Amino acid sequence: MSRRRSGRWKAGGALAVLASLCMIASSLPAQAVEPRAETRRLVGYVVSDPELAKHPEKIVTALQRDGSLDALGIKPVSRSEGGKTVLSPPPLQAVDDPPYVVDSAAFDRGAKPVEPYQYVQTPAECWGNTSVFHDAGWIKNRFSYCQLKMNWAVDLKCSILRCRPIGYLAVFNTLIGYGKIGGDPAKPERRFADFQLLSEPIITNGTFDKPTARMKATFKCAGEYRIKNGDLGNGDACHPQAGRDSREDLLSAWKANPQTWFTLQSEGYPASPQYGEQLAQGVFHTEYEFAPDADITLNFAKSFEGGVRFDSADYLWDKQGSIFDRAVPGLAFSKSDPKVGRHAKFVEESRANPGATWPAKADKKLLGGSPAHADSLHRVARAKGHDIVLDRNRDTSEAACKAAGMPAPLPDEPSPVDCDEYAYASTYEGAGDWLDPGKHTNDFAVRWVNHDHNTEAGRRLYSWYQTHRILDVELLVPERHDALDPHDQERFFIPITP
Structure with missing residues (x-):
């Protein structure tokens, strides 16, 4: 014959069961909880703001505080994690080609100027023009080009909650271009242009202070003939010269000698009415790689692009040449x-x-x-x-x-x-x-x-x-x-x- 249990018994019984379960649990061996492992990633930024470039300490403050440059309105252009690199090329400003002006006095009596190029003479001249930070760079004239960008590579250790920098690198990259009047001395029908890259590591910290830290710069060009001639393909329209297309070195070597020379070439036929101007359009850029050690490498997003035009016009005084045509x-x-x-x-x-x-x-x-x-x-x-x-x-x-x-x-x-x-x-x-x-x-x-x-x-x-x-x-x-x-x-x- 069953008896009816009171509510008090129910409560007391429940408490007793709970107490028993707690005693059982306390007698079991403790299970170790593995902390979530931190991941390592490299993040790259391009700084185009002249004021921030002049005051890198503001960037350092943001990195140390936040582990990113979000607070400064700067988004990553590349990220390397788990052996893979994700590239996000920086957005380009939609602007018209800027003008440049030459005084007619340079062509007195209709003579060819003694110094027709009027190249940028020094990096200081380049830095002194505010246009160098623009996407298109500063085109002083058709033969003289200059662009300045500041690249940052940040080495991060990231948990589920946040990322903290364990090293960072800031590099000033000044690219000076030299258009040419006349063909390649080694092959007159070939057109060419020279470029001087000054890559100066101005700040190194943490993992980028390791003696093994390295940097690589590679110069590239995508070319196209406006009107196809003969058997030349677009791969011939604009390409780096072998041996003058890249440099890989320790950061310490870049600091000691930041200068590197690149050459772009464009193949052509001897100038004649048969082939017309043989116009070839080239779009060039520099790609960077940063590696604080052998464990991780950041393939940096390509730099902002520049434009170069090669021609072989038989009706010009000098039949071959190259100019910067985005002005x-x-x-x-x-x-x-x-x-x-x-x-x-x-x-x-x-x-x-x-x-x-x-x-x-x-x-x-x-x-x-x-x-x-x-x-x-x-x-x-x-x-x-x-x-x-x-x-x-x-x-x-x-x-x-x-x-x-x-x-x-x-x-x-x-x-x-x-x-x-x-x-x-x-x-x-x-x-x-x-x-x-x-x-x-x-x-x-x-x-x-x-x-x-x-x-x-x-x-x-x-x-x-x-x-x-x-x-x-x-x-x-x-x-x-x-x-x-x-x-x-x-x-x-x-x-x-x-």
């Missing part, structure tokens, strides 16, 4: 220049008030005042066989000067005078109305300008074309123009200076 060239005429000042005054006043120029046109538009795509000029080369374009430009402007109503020379214009025209007869935007015929009729200006000033301005313009490798990209043949210059990188402009 819009400009030739400046000064109003105070005693040899071209009257021409400069004519161009400035005409562009400022096109409707007041001759021939009369109310909605006249005169291009070439800025590097913008819609406000620039393009060269026509007579030696390329485009006589008809230049001749019609010239004939049209001269006819305007002879027409009834042509204004007399300005009272202060020194004699003798010539019929000066703008835009130039040597451009597709000249007086001949070649682009969109009928739409741009009379979109040019003429004025009586001192003969010597007019002649000297023309000589300087031609010498600049030849020296700075300004090409005729056949603007009137759309299918060929689009192949030769798909991004309108052969445009130029004419600034007027005081």
Whole structure:
């Protein structure tokens, strides 16, 4: 016969059972709980902010406090963990090609300048220009390029909760490029460009202070021929020279000698009308590897890219050459220049008030005042066989000067005078109305300008074309123009200076 149990018994029985279980558990041998093992990873950053680059102590503070640069708004571009590297190339700023300007006085009397390159002479000159931190770097002129970036490699020990730095490395990387006039001395039909890399480890800490810590820099280029010629493939368009393409060394050796030289080459045929300009486009960058020891290596994301163009134009003074084409060239005429000042005054006043120029046109538009795509000029080369374009430009402007109503020379214009025209007869935007015929009729200006000033301005313009490798990209043949210059990188402009 069963009995009914009271609630008190139930509670007491439950407590007794719980106590028994606790006694049993306490009599069992203790099981060791293995702590979660820490993992090791290397993380890479690119610093493009000039202020942070000048004050690396701010970066060190953030690393030591947080184990990352998130607080500074800088995200990793590479990460190495478990023997694998994940690359995240830095985002590029979407900007137009920057302009650069050369004073026309450098081409006095139409002569080739004694020093045509005007290279960046020292790293200090490079560092002194704020554009060096931009994605495209600083293009001083078509032959002189410079870029500065600060790379950080951070060695981390990470638990489930956080990562802590056990070492870090900061490297200033200055890349200076040297475009060339003329072919490779060892093989004249080959085009080339030289680069100086200065990789200076300015901060080493922890694991990167080990005597075995290493760094490697490799220079790479992806090339493409604008128009294919013969049996040359895109692998020939831009490639590093063997033996001048990389350097791997101890960090101590990089500190002692940060300088390394690279060379890019582009294969071509002898310059001739048969092969055209043989344009080859190259996109170059540097890749870095950092290794504090043999256990881990960080394959750094590639650096910001630069652009180089190789050509073999038979109508230029020097048939082969290389230039940095991610900038819009400009030739400046000064109003105070005693040899071209009257021409400069004519161009400035005409562009400022096109409707007041001759021939009369109310909605006249005169291009070439800025590097913008819609406000620039393009060269026509007579030696390329485009006589008809230049001749019609010239004939049209001269006819305007002879027409009834042509204004007399300005009272202060020194004699003798010539019929000066703008835009130039040597451009597709000249007086001949070649682009969109009928739409741009009379979109040019003429004025009586001192003969010597007019002649000297023309000589300087031609010498600049030849020296700075300004090409005729056949603007009137759309299918060929689009192949030769798909991004309108052969445009130029004419600034007027005081």
